[in-house]
Structures are given as C-alpha cells and as structure tokens.
Amino acid sequence: MKAVVLLSGGLDSATVLAIARAEGYECHCLSMDYGQRHHAELAAAARVARALGAHEHRVVKLDLAAFGGSALTDQNIAVPTAGGTAGIPVTYVPARNTILLSLALAWAEVLAARHIYFGANAVDYSGYPDCRPEYLRAFEALANLATKAAVEGAKLTLHAPLIDLPKADIIRRGAALGVDYALTVSCYQAQPDGAACGKCDSCRIRKAGFAAAGIADPTRYA
Amino acid sequence: MKAVVLLSGGLDSATVLAIARAEGYECHCLSMDYGQRHHAELAAAARVARALGAHEHRVVKLDLAAFGGSALTDQNIAVPTAGGTAGIPVTYVPARNTILLSLALAWAEVLAARHIYFGANAVDYSGYPDCRPEYLRAFEALANLATKAAVEGAKLTLHAPLIDLPKADIIRRGAALGVDYALTVSCYQAQPDGAACGKCDSCRIRKAGFAAAGIADPTRYA
Numbered sequence: 108m109k110a111v112v113l114l115s116g117g118l119d120s121a122t123v124l125a126i127a128r129a130e131g132y133e134c135h136c137l138s139m140d141y142g143q144r145h146h147a148e149l150a151a152a153a154r155v156a157r158a159l160g161a162h163e164h165r166v167v168k169l170d171l172a173a174f175g176g177s178a179l180t181d182q183n184i185a186v187p188t189a190g191g192t193a194g195i196p197v198t199y200v201p202a203r204n205t206i207l208l209s210l211a212l213a214w215a216e217v218l219a220a221r222h223i224y225f226g227a228n229a230v231d232y233s234g235y236p237d238c239r240p241e242y243l244r245a246f247e248a249l250a251n252l253a254t255k256a257a258v259e260g261a262k263l264t265l266h267a268p269l270i271d272l273p274k275a276d277i278i279r280r281g282a283a284l285g286v287d288y289a290l291t292v293s294c295y296q297a298q299p300d301g302a303a304c305g306k307c308d309s310c311r312i313r314k315a316g317f318a319a320a321g322i323a324d325p326t327r328y329a
Numbered sequence: 330m331k332a333v334v335l336l337s338g339g340l341d342s343a344t345v346l347a348i349a350r351a352e353g354y355e356c357h358c359l360s361m362d363y364g365q366r367h368h369a370e371l372a373a374a375a376r377v378a379r380a381l382g383a384h385e386h387r388v389v390k391l392d393l394a395a396f397g398g399s400a401l402t403d404q405n406i407a408v409p410t411a412g413g414t415a416g417i418p419v420t421y422v423p424a425r426n427t428i429l430l431s432l433a434l435a436w437a438e439v440l441a442a443r444h445i446y447f448g449a450n451a452v453d454y455s456g457y458p459d460c461r462p463e464y465l466r467a468f469e470a471l472a473n474l475a476t477k478a479a480v481e482g483a484k485l486t487l488h489a490p491l492i493d494l495p496k497a498d499i500i501r502r503g504a505a506l507g508v509d510y511a512l513t514v515s516c517y518q519a520q521p522d523g524a525a526c527g528k529c530d531s532c533r534i535r536k537a538g539f540a541a542a543g544i545a546d547p548t549r550y551a
Contacts, residue, residue: 169391174439202435205475209431213424217396242474249467253427258458 109220116151119226122281136164141171147301151292204237274316289325302329331442338373341448344503349446358386363393369523373514426459496538511547524551
C-alpha cells in the first residue's frame with residue numbers, strides 16, 4: 108500500500124518514515140523547499156529517504172519567504188536561542204503545516220495513495236497551532252471532501268504517530284526501528300554541511316531528548 | 330479592512346475582486362503560478378488587479394506539474410474540447426483549491442487579514458469536489474484551528490460570493506460593478522497573448538454566460 112510521508116530531514120519525520128516502513132507501506136516522501144534558513148535539512152531528507160528504503164523522494168519548491176513573518180524564512184527576524192519563551196514562537200511559519208499537508212494531499216491523489224504520514228507533535232511544539240490533534244482531525248475531514256478520490260468514496264487517513272510522544276520516546280522508538288539519527292538535521296540555523304548550533308530551541312529539545320532516552324547523541328555540533 | 334483575494338485572471342475571480350472592493354476591503358491579491366498551460370491568465374491577473382484598484386498583487390510559484398495528473402499541468406493529457414463529459418473533468422487539478430486556500434491563509438496571517446475571498450462556483454464546476462459549499466465550510470473550520478491568529482481568537486471568514494450563481498448572473502454582477510471582462514482570460518489553452526481557443530469547456534461556459542446575460546462578449550478568440 109502506498110503512503111505519502113512528509114519528510115523534513117529532521118528527527119521526527121525520519122522516525123515517522125521508519126514507522127510507515129515498519130507498517131508495510133511503499134513510502135513516497137515529500138519535502139518542501141520553502142526558503143527555510145536551515146537548508147541542510149533538505150540534504151538530510153534525501154539521505155534519510157535512501158537509508159530507510161523509501162520508494163522515492165521529491166522536493167517541491169515554494170517561496171514562502173515572499174510572505175515573510177517567521178524567523179525561519181525572514182532574514183530580518185532573529186532565531187531565538189534563549190529558550191523558555193511564552194506563547195507561539197517566532198520560528199512558527201504561517202500556515203506551513205496546512206500548505207505541507209495540502210501538497211501531500213495533491214500528490215496522494217495523483218498516486219492514488221490513501222495514507223499520509225506526518226510527524227506533528229503536540230508535546231514539544233505545544234505553541235504551534237497546527238501541531239494540535241484537533242487541527243489534524245480538521246485537515247483529515249477537509250481532505251475527505253477535497254478530492255476526486257474522496258468523492259468516489261476512498262477514505263484518506265492522516266497518520267500522526269508521534270502526536271503525543273515526548274522527544275525521548277520518539278528517539279527510543281526510532282532507534283528500535285534502526286533510524287540513524289546522525290543522518291538527520293534539526294537545527295534551525297544549521298551550517299550548510301548540517302552541523303548544528305546547539306543553542307536554538309530545536310537543538311535544545313533534541314539534545315534533551317537523547318539525554319532523557321539514555322541514547323548517545325550522534326549530532327555534529329558546530 | 331484587509332482581505333486576501335485569490336485572483337486567477339479569469340472571469341470569476343475578477344468579479345470577486347470587484348465585489349470585495351465594493352464591500353470596502355483593502356485587497357491583497359494572490360495568484361499561483363502552478364505550471365498551468367494557460368499562463369496568459371497570470372498576465373491577466375496583474376491587469377485585473379490594477380484595473381480594479383487592488384492594494385497589491387503577488388504571484389507565488391509552485392510547480393504542481395511535478396505531481397502530474399491534470400490536463401492543465403500535464404502535457405501528456407489532452408484538454409477536452411468535446412464537452413458534456415460526465416463526472417470529474419480531466420482539467421481538475423489535484424487538491425489545487427486546498428493549496429490555493431492554504432497559501433491565502435498563510436498570507437492572511439502575515440497581513441493580519443481576517444478575510445479571504447475566493448471565486449469558487451458550484452454551478453459550472455459541479456464536477457470539482459473542491460468547489461462545493463461543504464468543502465469551503467471545512468476549509469474555514471480548518472483555518473480557524475490552523476493559525477496563531479485563530480488561537481488568539483481572531484475569526485477568519487472565507488467568502489465565496491459566487492458559490493451558487495450561474496455564469497450569466499456572475500457576469501451581470503461584475504458588469505454592474507465595472508469589471509472590464511476584456512482584461513480577463515478563462516481559456517484552458519489560451520495563446521501567450523491571451524487569445525482564447527473558443528472550444529474548451531471553460532471557453533464554452535464563458536461564451537454561453539455572456540449570451541445568457543445579454544451582454545456583448547469582449548473575449549478575443551484566436
């Protein structure tokens with residue numbers, strides 16, 4: 108059975124790909140080049156797709172920087188390194204997950220795939236509105252009204268297997284499935300070669316996850 | 330008040346822009362360059378935005394042709410000219426409206442706009458799943474869970490003022506608001522200069538609309 112897997116090149120989506128593979132899916136991986144600062148993620152996504160036996164990997168280019176509004180795409184907004192910020196972080200990219208899921212839906216329809224795998228997580232990213240379970244349910248409802256396949260009765264399922272897992276549990280799950288986390292890049296301001304800053308929110312959450320999981324952190328820090 | 334208006338360069342979205350302007354909105358028009366065959370539409374969108382006093386017009390480039398699956402983006406699928414085909418036409422672009430609305434949502438969030446105007450029509454495009462009222466309601470529900478603004482309590486409204494209007498009524502409405510339909514391009518296989526084939530589904534619906542409205546058809550046919 109075919110599945111579209113949203114693959115960012117980070118730790119979470121690599122784990123999701125491993126889960127989808129373990130569940131027997133033929134995995135069609137999709138990454139979006141949205142003008143993100145941490146472009147090394149895309150190279151990581153290609154490595155991860157190969158290592159985990161994905162059927163194919165495609166990158167769709169979309170210039171979200173044209174809209175601005177996020178530290179991840181707007182060069183005028185600094186990536187925070189202090190941590191502990193309240194509310195929705197400036198690294199939130201407007202409507203990014205809605206756009207990503209829409210692209211996955213389009214490709215799923217062309218492939219006649221009935222499954223989308225997405226690494227949304229409501230624990231570490233509790234400040235992101237589009238990582239919440241109720242948001243994902245609303246997207247699944249939309250998807251089942253949006254397409255030719257849906258009109259013809261083929262139900263689409265949106266899988267978010269990490270939604271309520273703490274980072275340490277995600278890492279344990281992936282490690283058990285053979286994910287090589289050295290291939291992944293999480294850092295919001297990664298070097299072109301993928302080396303991590305070790306300071307941004309994403310690096311801190313990742314580092315703490317390996318520590319809590321009791322698994323050696325294979326991340327290369329700059 | 331600000332609104333994001335999805336503007337294709339066709340007859341319907343030009344009418345929607347005129348309606349949004351008449352309702353007093355500062356209109357931020359968005360077009361998507363999705364690898365469509367009828368590229369003259371984008372030039373038309375720019376003309377229409379200027380003529381109707383839009384605040385600005387942006388084009389976001391996204392290569393949907395990478396996915397294939399539609400006569401409008403896949404050079405291997407012929408655009409039908411016979412008419413009267415049953416079911417969902419091959420000119421349907423997979424999940425296109427979901428992608429378009431997602432982009433509008435992203436921009437609306439950056440602009441702090443609470444209104445999106447969209448020219449979906451359930452009469453002429455009854456075969457398109459993503460032109461139905463229940464689909465639009467589902468998107469609005471999603472939008473109100475998806476964004477930082479929504480989490481902070483700002484309701485987003487999706488306006489689809491043409492949803493149940495026959496083409497003749499759309500044309501009458503636009504004409505009354507001063508839309509110059511000579512600026513618009515509807516043809517699925519328009520010439521680079523915008524001249525219409527007069528044979529595709531879109532041309533036939535448009536031509537019949539002017540006839541039914543009793544308004545002279547200003548379309549340039551090739």
